[in-house]
Amino acid sequence: RYNFNPGPAALPLGVLEEAQQQFVDYEGKGISLLEMSHRSKTVEELNHETQLLLLSLLNLPKGYEVLFMGGGASTQFALLPMNFLRPQLTANYALTGSFAEKAYKEAAYLGRTHVVASSKEQGYRGIPAWDAPDLSPNAAYVHITMNNTIEGSRYAEIPEVGDIPLVGDMTSEILSRKLDLAKFSMIYAGAQKNLGPAGVTVVVIRESWLEQASSEIPEIMRYSTFAKNNSLFNTPPVHAIYMTNLVLKWTQKQGGVEQLERHNLAKSDLLYEVIDASGGFYQGMIDAKDRSPMNITWRMANEELERRFIAESETHGFEGLAGHRSVGGLRASAYNAVPLEACRALAEFMLDFARRNG
Ligand code: PLP
DSSP states (O other): OEEOOSSSOOOOHHHHHHHHHHSSSGGGSSSOGGGSOTTSHHHHHHHHHHHHHHHHHHTOOSSEEEEEESSHHHHHHHHHHHHHOOTTOEEEEEEOSHHHHHHHHHHHHHSEEEEEEEOGGGTTOSOOOOOGGGSOTTEEEEEEESEETTTTEEOSSOOOOTTSOEEEEOTTTTTSSOOOGGGOSEEEEETTTTTSSTTOEEEEEEHHHHTTSOSSSOGGGOHHHHHHTTTOSSOOOHHHHHHHHHHHHHHHHTTHHHHHHHHHHHHHHHHHHHHHTSTTSSEESSOGGGBOSSEEEEEOSSHHHHHHHHHHHHHTTEEOOBOOTTTOSEEEEOOTTSOHHHHHHHHHHHHHHHHHHO
């Protein structure tokens, strides 16, 4: 089947097969990785290798730490302000979609917040323009959602924020395009799209910023605890980290981020071209300049037609094309592991469906 699920999402077949092979007897150790102590040399090495692989693929300069945490990307919505939103400071948020809004709401429970810009009034049709002067005085940080999974938009460029720490939720686009990530003080991503299975969240944080994090919150909530203990303070999601390790090696084999970016653009172009050439049969949900190559969203004339499209697509082998329940419409999520053939097949199906129903 062609898997367009939004997350948990398609994984490379080779990765699943490799994990299957290692499942019962991990690397000839006689037991499964699931049964192994996280204090064992094997797991420590796996952990370390995975951190280095990620840093190298992200092409970051020295001075960043990789943390493997639990709780999903949503937990980061709360941990970020817990660690960095001091009473005299203001947390800045750009609202570009429902995950951005959730991140903002969590911060608002904890301290002073400021909305730098919002496209909510426009139904999150795109990325609102904003500039460094729109930020509050005494900013603790600026939080952005680089790719808006539900709506299907993304920042074309990383915004300039001067010397205020920039934090990016990269859950639905990490390792999908070349970006100068050194502009960020911290990025984070739930693994379940471009990195591996649900269960592990990666946080990549600049060491010099980490030094400013609060030490007045419970230890388990502190980024510094994870950094000091090499993400082994408590029991980490070992198997999810292992799967992430395999996905990172697969990413390397594809030629890294540069090759994947080319591949991802070719894939999403196929679908956006069908949408744009359909004479309004398919209506893109996002302003063309802000469209995401990861999540391609569109509507059709009415919900009945959309339901028919989804039902027929399922019988033709396509999985996961219904839009998020909060926005409706259709969404094809074409993360790194989705092959070009899947997008080509979907483009053909869309053309055929339009011919038959237009
Ligand atoms: N942020 C973005 C951009 C997402 O796409 C998601 C999930 O899809 C989340 C945050 C929430 O992630 P989690 O379910 O891991 O908490």
